[in-house]
Amino acid sequence: MLNSNSNSSAVENSNVxxxxxxxxxxxxxxxxxSQTSGKIHIRQQKGYxxxxxxxxxxxxxxxxxxxxFISYQGRQAILFNISEQQFIFFGTTLWPQDFTIxxxxxxxxxxxxxxxxxxxxxxxxxxxxxxxxxxxxFVWIEERIEGSxxxxxxxxxxxxSLKKASKRxxxxxxxxxxxxxxxxxxxxxxxxxxxxxxxxxTFEASFWIATWVWFFAICTYLNAGWMREQMCLHCCPxxxxxxxxxxxxxxxxxxxxxxxxxxxxxxxxxxxDLGDCVDCNLCVDVCPTGIDIRNGLQYECxxxxxxxxxxxxxxxxxxxxxxxxxxxxxxxxxxxxVPFYESYKFLGYGIAALIMLAVIGFDISSRSAxxxxxIRDRQTLYRxxxxxxxxxxxxxxxxxxxxxxxxxxxxxxGNNSYQLAGKSRVLIEAGEQLxxxxxxxxxxxALDKSRNEITFVVAEQHSHSQVAQNSSxxxxx
Ligand code: SF4
Ligand code: SF4
Numbered sequence: 001m002l003n004s005n006s007n008s009s010a011v012e013n014s015n016v017x018x019x020x021x022x023x024x025x026x027x028x029x030x031x032x033x034s035q036t037s038g039k040i041h042i043r044q045q046k047g048y049x050x051x052x053x054x055x056x057x058x059x060x061x062x063x064x065x066x067x068x069f070i071s072y073q074g075r076q077a078i079l080f081n082i083s084e085q086q087f088i089f090f091g092t093t094l095w096p097q098d099f100t101i102x103x104x105x106x107x108x109x110x111x112x113x114x115x116x117x118x119x120x121x122x123x124x125x126x127x128x129x130x131x132x133x134x135x136x137x138f139v140w141i142e143e144r145i146e147g148s149x150x151x152x153x154x155x156x157x158x159x160x161s162l163k164k165a166s167k168r169x170x171x172x173x174x175x176x177x178x179x180x181x182x183x184x185x186x187x188x189x190x191x192x193x194x195x196x197x198x199x200x201x202t203f204e205a206s207f208w209i210a211t212w213v214w215f216f217a218i219c220t221y222l223n224a225g226w227m228r229e230q231m232c233l234h235c236c237p238x239x240x241x242x243x244x245x246x247x248x249x250x251x252x253x254x255x256x257x258x259x260x261x262x263x264x265x266x267x268x269x270x271x272x273d274l275g276d277c278v279d280c281n282l283c284v285d286v287c288p289t290g291i292d293i294r295n296g297l298q299y300e301c302x303x304x305x306x307x308x309x310x311x312x313x314x315x316x317x318x319x320x321x322x323x324x325x326x327x328x329x330x331x332x333x334x335x336x337x338v339p340f341y342e343s344y345k346f347l348g349y350g351i352a353a354l355i356m357l358a359v360i361g362f363d364i365s366s367r368s369a370x371x372x373x374x375i376r377d378r379q380t381l382y383r384x385x386x387x388x389x390x391x392x393x394x395x396x397x398x399x400x401x402x403x404x405x406x407x408x409x410x411x412x413x414g415n416n417s418y419q420l421a422g423k424s425r426v427l428i429e430a431g432e433q434l435x436x437x438x439x440x441x442x443x444x445x446a447l448d449k450s451r452n453e454i455t456f457v458v459a460e461q462h463s464h465s466q467v468a469q470n471s472s473x474x475x476x477x
Pocket of ligand 2: 255260276278283294310312324325
């Protein structure tokens with residue numbers, strides 16, 4: 001593994017830290033033996049940061065499963081309705097042509113993530129990433145069934161027996177059940193949730209729905225049960241480009257080598273010349289990616305804080321000051337901390353995120369709830385009637401983009417007097433498009449050119465919403 005991040009100047013191992021000033025501008029590169037090649041038996045850790053992480057992960061999982069059950073105005077509040085090409089979000093319906101708003105939302109979310117990363121490092125990975133949340137959930141189940149990390153290691157090495165087989169089967173069944181539930185939870189954002197769960201429970205789901213549920217269930221099972229940290233190490237692109245966002249003020253999980261080295265075991269209260277690291281290895285045992293943070297900042301670190309809690313526990317046991325491992329920036333370690341708002345990256349990403357949020361707000365507020373498309377009759381340019389009137393035919397494609405049925409009034413105007421034949425008031429059901437044929441007529445004697453511009457206006461009754469589109473009215477002149 002190659003450690004090549006500039007922040008590591010503050011946290012790399014003691015030998016390097018002692019031989020070179022921490023403020024050096026040179027980027028240190030150090031070869032470290034890989035520790036993440038074998039299976040990791042994560043030791044569960046309790047503590048301040050783990051309580052925060054568990055709370056946030058639990059909230060994320062709860063929201064994931066419960067959001068599809070929330071109804072708003074009689075419909076599922078969040079639904080990607082692929083068959084009807086709609087994305088419903090709390091009463092607002094986005095159509096394919098509105099998807100620029102989704103693009104803005106993704107861009108704003110990316111800037112917000114970068115903004116948080118400049119200040120808190122990979123805090124997203126440790127506290128909010130679904131991969132982390134589901135992995136910790138699977139590890140929790142594993143620990144309940146197979147026991148602590150030591151017991152799991154012993155079980156791995158033990159020959160197959162009835163006891164081992166029953167534990168393994170129980171674990172995989174429990175993982176499978178959670179994975180299947182996750183598959184349903186995911187598909188519930190695309191198929192109305194209540195129908196979906198009922199169909200799954202009564203084995204009445206269609207072939208394709210069942211296939212997608214199983215597909216996501218298998219992905220979850222492999223990801224959280226087997227792949228785990230390998231996804232973060234080898235598949236996640238964010239792990240690779242995060243260092244671009246770091247600067248000397250970024251708080252990352254950091255080992256204070258100047259205080260901890262030289263490390264070494266000792267008895268409690270024993271007088272010693274060693275540094276504060278008692279080499280208990282707890283920080284490595286609890287690490288979900290299997291690294292040793294004492295080797296310096298590494299791209300594998302997901303900033304989960306488990307090693308901070310583990311080390312603080314050891315420090316308290318030995319009566320030492322806590323935070324030998326802590327969330328600290330490079331500047332803080334050399335007592336040069338500057339306010340975070342003086343970081344140009346922090347300000348830059350913050351301003352970019354605010355601009356994107358303003359763009360989203362503007363886009364949503366200027367969005368019309370009616371869509372109109374006017375199509376001329378391609379067969380006949382015009383018709384002359386016995387009463388010297390000229391008629392042109394059109395089809396109005398009117399879409400009600402709201403989630404309620406609406407009445408609409410149709411008007412036509414132009415440089416002459418135009419009349420609409422037939423009904424000018426229509427009712428359109430929620431989310432439906434009406435293809436409405438209309439005939440527009442004008443007095444031949446009042447027309448002075450062969451091509452006249454006319455405007456169709458469709459206005460929602462009892463509302464200020466309206467939409468207009470121009471077209472052409474042809475006559476024989
Ligand atoms: S080094 Fe510490 S913060 Fe980083 S992933 Fe491992 S346990 Fe979590
Ligand atoms: S947990 Fe703390 S004391 Fe124990 S090995 Fe890690 S850094 Fe050293």
